[in-house]
Amino acid sequence: MSFSQKIIFWYSANKRSLPWRNTKDPYKIWLSEIMLQQTRVSQGMPYYERFVEQFPTVHDLAKASEEEVLKLWQGLGYYSRARNLHTTSKLVSEKYNGNFPNTYKELLSLKGVGDYTASAIASFCFNEAQPVVDGNVYRVLSRYFGIDLPINSTEGITYFKALSLKVMDANQIADYNQGIMEFGALLCAPKNPYCLHCPLSDSCVALQKGKINVFPVKLKKAKVKERYFNYLVVLDKFNHIEIRQRRGKGIWQNLFEFPLLETEKEYSLEEVKKTMGAILELKEASEIYQFNEKTIVHRLSHQHLHTKFWIVKSEEKRKNGVSFDKLKEYPVPVLIAEFINAFKF
DNA sequence: AAAGCGGGGCC
DNA sequence: GGCCCAGCTTT
Numbered sequence: 309m310s311f312s313q314k315i316i317f318w319y320s321a322n323k324r325s326l327p328w329r330n331t332k333d334p335y336k337i338w339l340s341e342i343m344l345q346q347t348r349v350s351q352g353m354p355y356y357e358r359f360v361e362q363f364p365t366v367h368d369l370a371k372a373s374e375e376e377v378l379k380l381w382q383g384l385g386y387y388s389r390a391r392n393l394h395t396t397s398k399l400v401s402e403k404y405n406g407n408f409p410n411t412y413k414e415l416l417s418l419k420g421v422g423d424y425t426a427s428a429i430a431s432f433c434f435n436e437a438q439p440v441v442d443g444n445v446y447r448v449l450s451r452y453f454g455i456d457l458p459i460n461s462t463e464g465i466t467y468f469k470a471l472s473l474k475v476m477d478a479n480q481i482a483d484y485n486q487g488i489m490e491f492g493a494l495l496c497a498p499k500n501p502y503c504l505h506c507p508l509s510d511s512c513v514a515l516q517k518g519k520i521n522v523f524p525v526k527l528k529k530a531k532v533k534e535r536y537f538n539y540l541v542v543l544d545k546f547n548h549i550e551i552r553q554r555r556g557k558g559i560w561q562n563l564f565e566f567p568l569l570e571t572e573k574e575y576s577l578e579e580v581k582k583t584m585g586a587i588l589e590l591k592e593a594s595e596i597y598q599f600n601e602k603t604i605v606h607r608l609s610h611q612h613l614h615t616k617f618w619i620v621k622s623e624e625k626r627k628n629g630v631s632f633d634k635l636k637e638y639p640v641p642v643l644i645a646e647f648i649n650a651f652k653f
Numbered sequence: 654a655a656a657g658c659g660g661g662g663c664c
Numbered sequence: 665g666g667c668c669c670a671g672c673t674t675t
Contacts, residue, residue: 344670351661351669385659388673422672442670462654489670498668499664526667530656557674559658608659609668642660 311452312477312484314507319487322494324349327356329486334408334433335366338396341425342389349493355384366408369394370401378562378639387561392420412438423469431481439472440485441465444492449475450524451496454513458527530610537615538569538580539647540588541599544622548629551638559608564638566617574603580618588620595621599651606643617647 309317323329326349328340339359343352358380363369369377374394381390396418400408408429409415415426423441430436439445446459449471457464477484495502503515514520542550551564567587569580581596599617606613630638635648 341670346658346669346671347660348662348669383660385661386671388658389671392672420672424671428670440670443668444670486670493670527655557657561658606660610657610659 310477311475311508312480315487315491316477316480316483318495318507319483319490323486323490324494327353327360332433334410334429335400336360337429337432338408338421338425339393341428342393342420343384345389345425346386347384352384355381366397366406367401369397374562375639379637382563382639382645383642387563389420391562395419396421408433410434412436428485431485435481437476437478437481439469439476439481440489441468441472442489442492444489444496445472446524447498448488448492448496451501451514451520452508452512454517454519454523456523456525459524460527464525532609533611535611535613536571536574537613538571538575538584539566539615539617539644540569540580540584540620541566541617541647541651542588542590542620542622542626542629544624544626544629546625546629546631548626548631549635550626550628551630551635552628559611560641562639563644564640565644574614575616577618580616584618584620590620590622591624592622594623595619599647604643613643615643617651 328336331337340352340356343356343359359369362380363372372394374391377390377394378387381387384390399418400406409418410430411434412426412430415421415429416423421429427438427440430438431440446468449455449468450459453471455467455471457467459465459468495506501520503509503512503520506512506515509515514523544550550567552567553562553564554560555562569575569584569587571579571583575583577596577598584590597619599619600615604615604617606615640648
């Protein structure tokens with residue numbers, strides 16, 4: 309059996325039952341693929357179910373507001389995916405009459421759809437012979453063929469796409485693509501792969517050389533940035549809380565948060581009192597204290613956010629104030645959602 | 654070519 | 665603590 313035949317055979321016996329495997333609806337395939345970008349199946353699954361429930365068709369998604377979409381996306385991360393999802397849904401709904409493009413090339417033009425996602429939709433829905441190259445595929449191919457080109461270098465990306473085109477089964481592209489990803493996720497795992505039960509072990513270069521843990525080769529990434537956040541939770545005389553929407557570049561674009569004082573280091577109560585005027589028009593605060601005893605370190609992939617929540621009580625009526633119940637309806641980062649859950653009047 | 658973008662789970 | 669996950673876009 310060829311490489312692709314072994315993959316397809318293994319897949320037929322070992323595939324998981326996943327909700328988006330019961331359909332060829334391009335809308336649902338597209339939705340699932342966007343959600344699963346850099347995201348584990350187990351994490352994306354409940355979001356997929358909720359989206360399909362709330363937005364059964366691309367038209368339903370297109371009619372929603374961005375805030376609704378972001379709220380349903382809350383907690384899944386990489387929020388540009390949600391914004392692009394919404395943009396593309398409106399395009400498909402309004403300009404394409406609800407029909408997704410049916411070729412790899414046209415799919416690539418959609419916002420949020422890159423090489424992987426275009427290949428996935430084109431192959432799963434329309435049987436177009438485009439191989440998917442995701443993290444699983446990089447791992448399987450680099451090990452099996454012993455390729456030490458960094459998978460996140462331009463040269464590596466080109467090489468693995470070309471190699472994929474060579475080894476794929478164009479006549480069973482959907483099963484081949486699903487199969488190699490499933491194989492990478494379940495058997496040829498990043499750590500402790502099940503080489504003893506591997507149908508490809510006879511001819512796996514990495515295994516034969518005892519270099520399973522060397523592949524895939526990856527260029528190392530930039531180091532994590534430390535940031536210091538002071539959230540000012542302003543409670544006015546109506547017990548309304550001031551919120552703002554993050555605009556511009558950076559993390560959490562278009563999500564809501566409290567007025568934020570970002571500093572170069574951790575700030576004390578005195579330092580916050582002294583400088584909060586820069587971001588807050590506040591005549592006088594009757595009371596201010598730190599809510600969390602210890603600094604919260606919210607860890608993102610690329611940033612550590614050292615965070616203090618300061619409760620600021622004011623006798624004024626504040627603008628942009630919302631009640632505690634309303635607050636829960638806004639899309640917010642997990643860091644803020646956890647504060648809201650912990651906060652009691 | 655490199656940087657930026659979330660959050661969670663596993664070792 | 666580091667690594668990785670059905671990657672894409674912007675600089």
